[in-house]
Amino acid sequence: MQIAIGLYPGLTLLDAIGPYQVLSQVPGNELIVCAERTGRLTDDNGLIHFDIEHTFADAPRPDLLLVPGGFISRKLARDRDPIVDWIAEAHPHTTYTTSVCTGSLLLGAAGLLEGLDATTHWSAYDELATYGARPTEKRVVQQGRIWTAAGVSAGIDLALTLLAEIYGPEMSQAVQLGIEYDPQPPFDAGSPSKAPADVLELVRAVSAEKEAAILGQ
Secondary structure, eight states: OEEEEEOOTTOOHHHHHHHHHHHTTSTTOEEEEEESSSEEEEOTTSOOEEEEOEEGGGOSSOSEEEEOOOTTHHHHHHTTOHHHHHHHHHGGGOSEEEEETTHHHHHHHTTOOTTOEEOOOGGGHHHHHTTTOEEOOOSEEEETTEEEEOSTTHHHHHHHHHHHHHHOHHHHHHHHHHTTOOOOOSSSOSSTTTSOHHHHHHHHHHHHHHHHHHHTO
16 A cells, blocks of 8 residues: 655644554555655744655555645645645545645645535634535544544544554554553643633634744745
8 A cells, every 4th residue: 555645844743743653553555755846844843854755746646645734734725735736636546535634624625525524623624614624523534535634633543543444453453552552631621622711712822823923934
């Protein structure tokens, strides 16, 4: 199975690295990390850099396509960045087309979510709906061969769920154990419906400030 993870400058790192860590544990798969062009690619904090060796042209028909999110993905979706064209052209040939967090906006811009249930980061539900999707708070949403995951850390759940679908629950459980994915967060505040109101407003304010800074670059 060829797995292609499509990246772009300004992505949120865990969106891609979480699924990468899970999917790379399965022997025999060909995993390609690709972007519009080769060379240096930087995350949304400007601190971690990838040396990209493959372009989208190197993975025109992956079996499993995955795109991460990031504040910049909103702009990429609106401007129909080359990653959107790659998704649209590759999707007819995939077995699974998937996204993490606001990566679902890129699927939407590619015309894949019209009339489908889908999820994304909770702050982007309204924007997701503009692409014809029906936003849901579910952590992982499967609609045929299109799978979407909620914000950031949900990419690990997406990848483990995909492994169970493709290889069976034993493989998924083995990988889960191997990476010791046993979440026990100190607070039950991981969704807007659970977080205290003042925390929710703080995160909204900080996110808006960060998004404005990133999109203003």
